[in-house]
Every structure is written in structure tokens, then in C-alpha cells.
Amino acid sequence: MDDLKNKLVSMLKDDLAEIEKALSKNLDPYFDIVSKVAGHILFSGGKRLRPLLLILCARLCNHSGENLPYFSTVPEYVHAATLLHDDLIDEAKLRHNKPVANSVWGNSIAVLTGDFLLARSLAISAQIGNLKIVEVIAEVTQKMSEGEIFQLYKKGNIDLTEEEYFEIIKRKTAILFEGSCKVGAMMAKASMNHETNLSTYGFNLGLAFQMADDLLDYTSDTKTLGKNIGTDLKEGKLTLPVIIALKNATPSDSSVMKKIIKDNNFSDYDFNILVELLNRYEGISYTSNKAYEYILKAKEAISMFPMSKTKEILLMLADYVLARKM
Amino acid sequence: MDDLKNKLVSMLKDDLAEIEKALSKNLDPYFDIVSKVAGHILFSGGKRLRPLLLILCARLCNHSGENLPYFSTVPEYVHAATLLHDDLIDEAKLRHNKPVANSVWGNSIAVLTGDFLLARSLAISAQIGNLKIVEVIAEVTQKMSEGEIFQLYKKGNIDLTEEEYFEIIKRKTAILFEGSCKVGAMMAKASMNHETNLSTYGFNLGLAFQMADDLLDYTSDTKTLGKNIGTDLKEGKLTLPVIIALKNATPSDSSVMKKIIKDNNFSDYDFNILVELLNRYEGISYTSNKAYEYILKAKEAISMFPMSKTKEILLMLADYVLARKM
Numbered sequence: 001m002d003d004l005k006n007k008l009v010s011m012l013k014d015d016l017a018e019i020e021k022a023l024s025k026n027l028d029p030y031f032d033i034v035s036k037v038a039g040h041i042l043f044s045g046g047k048r049l050r051p052l053l054l055i056l057c058a059r060l061c062n063h064s065g066e067n068l069p070y071f072s073t074v075p076e077y078v079h080a081a082t083l084l085h086d087d088l089i090d091e092a093k094l095r096h097n098k099p100v101a102n103s104v105w106g107n108s109i110a111v112l113t114g115d116f117l118l119a120r121s122l123a124i125s126a127q128i129g130n131l132k133i134v135e136v137i138a139e140v141t142q143k144m145s146e147g148e149i150f151q152l153y154k155k156g157n158i159d160l161t162e163e164e165y166f167e168i169i170k171r172k173t174a175i176l177f178e179g180s181c182k183v184g185a186m187m188a189k190a191s192m193n194h195e196t197n198l199s200t201y202g203f204n205l206g207l208a209f210q211m212a213d214d215l216l217d218y219t220s221d222t223k224t225l226g227k228n229i230g231t232d233l234k235e236g237k238l239t240l241p242v243i244i245a246l247k248n249a250t251p252s253d254s255s256v257m258k259k260i261i262k263d264n265n266f267s268d269y270d271f272n273i274l275v276e277l278l279n280r281y282e283g284i285s286y287t288s289n290k291a292y293e294y295i296l297k298a299k300e301a302i303s304m305f306p307m308s309k310t311k312e313i314l315l316m317l318a319d320y321v322l323a324r325k326m
Numbered sequence: 327m328d329d330l331k332n333k334l335v336s337m338l339k340d341d342l343a344e345i346e347k348a349l350s351k352n353l354d355p356y357f358d359i360v361s362k363v364a365g366h367i368l369f370s371g372g373k374r375l376r377p378l379l380l381i382l383c384a385r386l387c388n389h390s391g392e393n394l395p396y397f398s399t400v401p402e403y404v405h406a407a408t409l410l411h412d413d414l415i416d417e418a419k420l421r422h423n424k425p426v427a428n429s430v431w432g433n434s435i436a437v438l439t440g441d442f443l444l445a446r447s448l449a450i451s452a453q454i455g456n457l458k459i460v461e462v463i464a465e466v467t468q469k470m471s472e473g474e475i476f477q478l479y480k481k482g483n484i485d486l487t488e489e490e491y492f493e494i495i496k497r498k499t500a501i502l503f504e505g506s507c508k509v510g511a512m513m514a515k516a517s518m519n520h521e522t523n524l525s526t527y528g529f530n531l532g533l534a535f536q537m538a539d540d541l542l543d544y545t546s547d548t549k550t551l552g553k554n555i556g557t558d559l560k561e562g563k564l565t566l567p568v569i570i571a572l573k574n575a576t577p578s579d580s581s582v583m584k585k586i587i588k589d590n591n592f593s594d595y596d597f598n599i600l601v602e603l604l605n606r607y608e609g610i611s612y613t614s615n616k617a618y619e620y621i622l623k624a625k626e627a628i629s630m631f632p633m634s635k636t637k638e639i640l641l642m643l644a645d646y647v648l649a650r651k652m
Contacts, residue, residue, distance in 0.1 A: 029472055030469070030472050030476075031472055031475065031476050031479070033475060033476070033479050034472050034475050034476075037475070081441075085437050085438065085441060107433065108478055109475065109478065111411050111437050111440075112411065112471050112474045112475045112478065113471075113475065114437075114441075115407075115411060115440075115441075115444065115467070115470075115471035115474070116468060116471040116472055116475065118441065118444060118445070118467075119444070119464055119465075119467035119468035119470075119471055120468055122448050122460070122464040122467075123461065123464035123465055123468055126457055126460045126461045126464055127461075129457065131452055131455065131457050131460070134448070134452045134457070134460050135449065135452045135453075138445055138448040138449035138452055139445075139449055141441070141444075141445035141448075142442060142445035142446050142449050143356070144441075144445075145438050145439075145441035145442040145445055146355055146356050146357055146360050146442055148438045148441070149357065149359060149360050149363070149435065149438045149439065149442065150356075150357050150359070150360075152434055152435065152438065153357070153359045
């Protein structure tokens with residue numbers, strides 16, 4: 001796994017450097033304070049998957065490439081904006097253990113900086129000069145915000161269905177991956193067929209990415225993940241491993257699980273019991289298999305493209321999404 | 327004054343009805359919950375000045391008019407989004423007197439619904455089919471968010487200058503008024519000259535509107551205004567009446583004022599002293615005169631248009647902005 005990551009990073013070194021440069025340059029705020037706050041979220045070790053997808057898909061469709069890093073900032077700014085607004089929401093449950101004054105100042109700045117990034121991404125996307133591209137970005141951000149509202153509305157709901165889970169991760173992650181690939185293809189003036197195929201690649205990659213992310217919350221450890229495991233559950237977010245295990249469990253094991261889930265301050269001991277039950281009732285394996293299926297679909301979607309270095313990278317990215325440990 | 331308002335409402339009755347219909351229809355959310363929350367802020371008695379400006383300016387430039395109500399929702403959604411995100415910020419100082427849990431749920435929903443409205447407005451503006459219009463809206467929202475961040479950054483700063491105050495109200499209010507007028511002119515394919523003049527009208531109207539708004543916080547009463555007077559000050563927002571009075575006051579009166587300003591929980595008695603000083607040191611009259619100057623500039627900007635019912639309404643709107651009591 002680390003080999004795959006290192007190989008990818010080395011193959012993408014130049015692109016990643018260009019993306020970093022563009023992300024910083026394109027912020028272009030009127031007030032210094034804006035660039036300080038936006039920079040804080042933007043330059044905290046993101047993987048830059050969305051800008052990479054835009055660039056790689058455009059390149060696969062023979063885009064010459066000069067202005068790609070510039071415009072690849074669009075989906076990353078959207079992503080950073082949603083992170084800023086998500087952090088606010090996720091902070092909510094922690095609020096009780098924290099001095100309120102701090103988090104209030106933080107929240108306000110976070111929200112406004114998110115707004116700035118959202119507006120900035122749309123302003124930059126308008127510069128591409130293709131109205132259809134602006135429509136894609138505006139629709140993606142609209143659907144993402146609806147998805148977040150739906151997720152919030154369902155927070156703490158122990159009866160979340162598999163279907164509702166997919167609706168959430170589709171909107172939360174898959175449509176921005178899809179949009180990044182689609183915009184790349186559109187910038188390259190690709191055929192409708194190629195545009196559709198690359199959109200399908202991105203969409204399925206996004207679903208698998210989010211499922212892998214949700215799995216890590218139960219299968220990783222705090223040190224590797226860089227944040228506490230079990231966090232989703234503490235925030236009241238039911239993800240697929242839990243949904244499936246709850247469905248498959250005996251009534252008695254199901255109520256053990258529900259008791260732990262409903263307790264926002266479950267102990268490590270309880271959490272380990274839960275993880276064991278997620279394994280026993282195939283919540284982990286089911287999710288993992290599903291993610292694998294979506295990765296296959298993503299790869300299948302780009303099968304009509306002749307092999308090239310760029311295609312190889314897109315295939316490797318798909319493997320990386322499934323295998324990543326953080 | 328009430329006569330002017332009644333006359334305007336009666337002349338604009340049909341437009342206002344069309345705007346209300348479009349605001350509700352255009353929300354078009356995937357989840358019912360989104361329309362519920364967005365509806366809460368959208369249908370709470372707004373004056374619809376921004377949609378009206380778009381429609382009236384388009385009409386002044388001979389736009390035939392059919393799709394105007396539909397597209398007039400764009401600036402109103404932007405406005406509602408900023409209100410939602412402002413409420414969050416303004417709530418901050420009140421938080422201490424309120425149960426936190428309530429306001430947390432409210433904040434999250436408010437932020438996400440604001441995001442939805444922002445994205446929706448850009449998606450609708452893209453439907454107009456003119457990339458330049460999207461650019462206007464994206465740039466306006468970008469500048470507005472920067473202005474909000476700047477205002478937040480300056481909150482509680484007793485040394486705010488007149489120049490900084492104008493930078494804030496320009497971004498907070500004037501550029502969206504300007505943008506509404508400009509988009510109206512662009513939709514009508516007006517000449518560059520007419521577009522510029524209508525933009526100037528909107529910009530100056532917006533400045534005057536915000537100054538009048540800031541004045542009301544000291545000159546109105548709670549019942550008429552529908553919210554507590556002195557609120558700006560309690561939230562740490564220095565506005566022009568205070569800035570000017572502080573500049574003109576004797577050192578001893580200046581420190582009396584500063585003491586009241588710095589006390590977030592000033593009494594009615596203290597507030598009355600402050601208002602008296604704002605009057606004595608010409609903070610009120612200076613602001614009022616400035617607002618009047620901008621209204622004159624706004625009217626002057628549309629002088630080249632021949633008299634018509636629409637022009638008459640735009641002139642009346644300018645008078646209304648200055649004379650309004652709530």
C-alpha cells in the first residue's frame with residue numbers, strides 16, 4: 001500500500017506542485033485575513049484528489065494542459081468550503097466540553113471563509129468561458145448542501161437505511177468526484193461518450209472513497225488515522241458497516257449495538273465490542289466488498305481509453321482509494 | 327412616509343406577487359426539509375428590494391419581461407443566504423443568555439441552508455445563458471463574504487474609521503443592490519452606458535439603504551423597528567453615527583461614549599445618554615446628510631432615461647429608502 005502511494009506521489013509530483021501553487025495564487029482575496037483563514041484549511045495536508053481528477057481526465061482526453069492547474073482549484077475550493085462548514089457541524093457535539101466563546105469566533109470565521117471559497121470557485125469556473133461548466137459546479141454544490149442537510153436531519157437516527165446511506169455519500173462525496181472528472185473532460189472538449197464515461201469513473205470512485213473512509217473509522221487506529229476512531233458514531237452518523245450489522249444481528253446483539261451507538265460517550269471497551277459485532281455480522285466485509293465493486297465499475301468505465309501513462313494513473317488511483325490507510 | 331410606502335406597494339403589487347411565487351417555486355429542493363428551512367427565512371416579510379431592482383432596471387431598458395420574476399430570485403437567494411449566515415454570527419453574543427443546544431442545531435441548519443441558497447442562485451443565474459451574468463453574481467458573493475469577514479475582524483474595534491465603515495457597507499449591501507440593477511440591464515441587453523448608469527443607481531441606493539438602516543438602530547423605537555434598538559452596538563458593530571460622534575466629541579464626552587460602547591449590557595439610561603451625544607456631536611445628522619447625498623447620486627445616475635412609470639418607481643424607491651421607518 002505505501003508502495004502504491006509513493007509511486008503515485010512520485011508520478012504526480014509535478015502536477016501536485018502546480019496544484020499547490022495555483023491553490024495559493026488563486027485565492028486572491030482583498031483582505032489579508034481571508035487568505036490567512038482560507039490558507040489554514042487549504043494547506044493542511046489535503047490529498048488534492050479532486051484537482052488531480054480534473055487534470056488527469058482532461059489530459060486523458062488530449063487537453064494540452066497549460067491552464068489545467070489554474071482551473072483545477074475549482075473543485076478543491078468547493079471541497080475546502082464544505083469541510084469548513086462540516087467542521088462547524090461536527091463541532092456541535094463537542095461544544096459541551098469546550099469553552100463556547102472560542103468555538104463561536106471559530107465558527108463565524110469558518111462559515112464566512114467557506115462562503116468565500118464557494119464564491120471563488122464559481123467565479124473561477126466562470127472564467128473557463130463555458131456556461132455548461134458553471135452549471136455543473138453550481139449543481140454539484142447545490143446537491144452537496146442538500147445532502148448535508150439530509151445527513152444532519154438524519155443524525156442520530158438509528159433506523160437509517162442502506163438506501164439513505166447511499167443518498168448521503170452520493171451527495172457528500174461522489175458527485176464532486178464526478179464533477180471534477182466531468183469538468184476535466186468538458187475542458188478537453190471530449191466527446192459526449194468520453195465525458196459520460198469519465199463522469200461514471202469519478203462517481204464510482206467517489207462512492208468507494210467515502211465507503212473506505214467510513215470503514216477506516218472502525219478498522220484503523222487513532223495514530224494512523226490522525227483523528228479519533230469511532231468519531232462518526234459519536235457524532236450520530238450511522239455508516240454502512242453499522243447499518244448492515246444492525247440488519248443482520250440477532251435481536252439481543254442488535255440491542256447491545258444500539259445501546260452503545262446511542263451512548264455518545266461510549267468507552268473503548270464498548271467500542272471494541274461494537275467492532276467485533278460489526279465484523280461478526282458482516283458489516284465490515286459487506287462494506288468492503290461494496291467498495292470493491294464500485295472500484296471495478298470505475299475501472300470498467302474507462303476501459304475504452306487506450307492505455308497511456310495517464311490512464312495507468314487513473315487505474316492506480318482507484319486501487320489507492322480502496323487500499324488507503326488514512 | 328406611510329403614504330409613499332403604500333403607493334409603492336400598490337404600484338408594485340403584481341410584481342411583488344410574481345416574485346413571491348417565483349421565490350417559492352424556484353427553491354425546488356430534493357428534500358422537503360430544505361424547502362421548510364429555506365422557506366422560513368425567505369418568507370418572513372422581506373421587502374424584495376433586490377428582485378424589484380432587477381425587474382425594474384430590466385424593464386427600464388425595454389426588456390419584454392416574461393422571465394424576469396423567475397430570474398429575480400437570484401439576488402434574493404443570495405441575500406437570504408447572507409442573512410442566514412449573518413444570523414449565526416450575530417447570535418454569537420447572545421449565546422451566553424441562551425441554551426446552547428438549541429442554537430447549535432439552528433446554526434448548522436442555517437449554514438447549510440445558506441449554502442443551498444447560494445448554490446441555487448448561481449445555478450439559476452447560469453440558466454440565463456449569459457456567462458457575464460454568472461460572473462457578476464459570483465463576484466458579488468465573493469466580495470460580500472470578504473466584507474463579512476472584514477466586519478467580523480473589526481468587531482468591537484472602537485477605532486473603526488469612516489473609510490473602513492464605507493468598505494463594510496459597500497460590500498455588505500451596496501454591491502448586491504448594484505449587481506441586481508446590473509443584471510437587470512444585462513438581461514435587457516442594455517447599452518454599456520445604460521448598464522453603468524443603472525449600476526451606479528443601485529450602488530448608491532445600497533449605500534444609502536445601509537446608512538438609513540444603521541441610523542434606525544439609534545433613532546427608531548423597538549416596536550416600530552421590530553427588533554431591539556442599540557443592537558448593532560451590543561454586537562460590537564460601530565456604525566457611522568458613532569464613528570463621527572466619537573471623532574467630534576470632547577475628550578471627556580468621548581470617554582463617556584466609549585465606556586457605554588464597551589459595555590455589552592448597557593442600560594436604557596446609558597443608551598439614551600449615548601443617543602444624545604450622537605445628536606450633539608452630529609453623528610446622526612452627518613449620517614443622515616450622507617445618505618441623502620447618495621440618494622441624490624442614485625437619482626442623478628438615471629437622469630438620462632426618459633420619464634416613465636418604471637423610472638418614476640425607481641425614483642420613489644430612492645425616496646422610500648431614505649424615509650423608511652423600519
